[in-house]
Amino acid sequence: MKYYSEDHEWVEIEGDEATVGLSEYAANELGDITFVELPSEDEDLIIGDTIGVVESVKAASDIYCPISGTVAAINDELEDEPELINESPEEKGWICKLKNIDISEVDDMMTPDAYAKYLKTLI
Amino acid sequence: MNEPTCRNTPLYEQHCELGARMAPFANWNMPIQYSSGIIAEHTHTRKAVSLFDICHMGEFEVQGTNAATALDLIFARPVKDQPVGVCRYNFLLNTDGRVMDDLIVYRLADDKFFIVVNAGTRDTDAAQISSKLPDDIQFKDVSDTTAKLDLQGPLSADILQLLGLPIKQLPTYFHWGQVNIADVPVLLSRTGYTGELGFELYFNANKAAYMWKQLLKFSQVNPAGLGARDTLRLEMGYALYGHELSLEHTPLEAGYGMMLKLDRESQRDFIGKTALLRETRHLKLIGIRLDGRRAAREGAAVLSNGTIIGRVTSGAFGPSVGSAIAMAYVDVKSCPQPEDEVKLEAGRVILTGKVSSLPFYKNGSVRNKL
Missing domain, CATH: 3.30.1360.120 (Probable tRNA modification gtpase trme; domain 1)
Incomplete structure (x- = not known):
């Protein structure tokens, strides 16, 4: 299942791992992404921690951890191809995978439908 | 929005x-x-x-028999010797020699000029220029x-x-x-x-x-x-008003000294000249090519050997350069030379880069002959 935060990160739960990325809305809003700072593998993260930075031509924005856990993998393709976040934000542009997650934390996040409704309130 | x-x-x-x-x-x-x-x-x-x-940019028309002589006193670069048909990049300075605006003067005729100014300084430019023109010279803001x-x-x-x-x-x-x-x-x-x-x-x-x-x-x-x-x-290393040029800086600091042909012996006077001749230059505008794609933004500190030597005025990823680039004012005493290594503060991280000659992008077609 996929869940979204109010800060426009997404979390996809598969077994006991979570993949984290930026939503398509966030990628569009940021514009052309030119640089991504990724977390370190094995880093322990708590919900709300800064896990990285995305820079577009015009601005830099922090990425917040939507769910607590330990970094199991990072998408190091983003170092050379940060534009993957623009081209495929919710698939090839994933940011990191987390293990040791607390699945109950997603209860406070939005389902895809709820997120779509939330986006409408932002316009 | x-x-x-x-x-x-x-x-x-x-x-x-x-x-x-x-x-x-x-x-x-x-x-x-x-x-x-x-x-x-x-x-x-x-x-x-x-x-x-x-x-959004502003345009003014100035007309009158002695318009060239009057404008020559108002702008930092000469207007009187500017031929009809030529556009000349110029500066509007205050009496302290600080930049009120950078602009382009078009000589439309012997007695007629067209002046193109920045949007954000249109009103202050219009007030300054019109107040310095003699009554027999017509000034018109034609921007709208x-x-x-x-x-x-x-x-x-x-x-x-x-x-x-x-x-x-x-x-x-x-x-x-x-x-x-x-x-x-x-x-x-x-x-x-x-x-x-x-x-x-x-x-x-x-x-x-x-x-x-x-x-x-x-x-x-x-x-x-x-x-x-x-x-x-x-x-291209072009200055943007409000960043590299502003009321805090003189055109000398921004590297336009050669253009101004400042000369104590020169008979030509213009607003700001006395201040510029008195001025000891403390700052120098430089280009910095960063080693990576991550940009140092306006206000970021520039460090050399652990000491802050200046601040970034503009910074972004340069798509045709392939790395982040920046312009910065640094202390002239730090004597930065092309290829010197510098560090830049970008929020929590320190970025590395090298002083670069300008322009960063050298293959532009701007001067191509037709």
């Missing part, structure tokens, strides 16, 4: 139809980018041709009735030829000509802010939508916004 206090250019509806992202700039709602994005617009300008709505479109890129001359302008009617670099484009009278100059072969078109504001459409009907021409305009000018 539209700021209610901001003005719209005559092309506001066209921008919305093209899916532009609008944002306030100098109290105007301006297109920052269209749907293809800043990098695509930047790259297209470097290899083909882009159209920019620059209607003048449209300005910039056609920029190596194919820009081809487009003008497709619109029926013979190549010999196209002005040479920093010259202007009066032409007709799609039956509209246009003041056309070979000037721009991108580092590419390009033209600026000035014409009646009520023809803005028509001209926009005439130029965009060519498949080679794409619209580009202020985002690409900024990365294009930064790659």
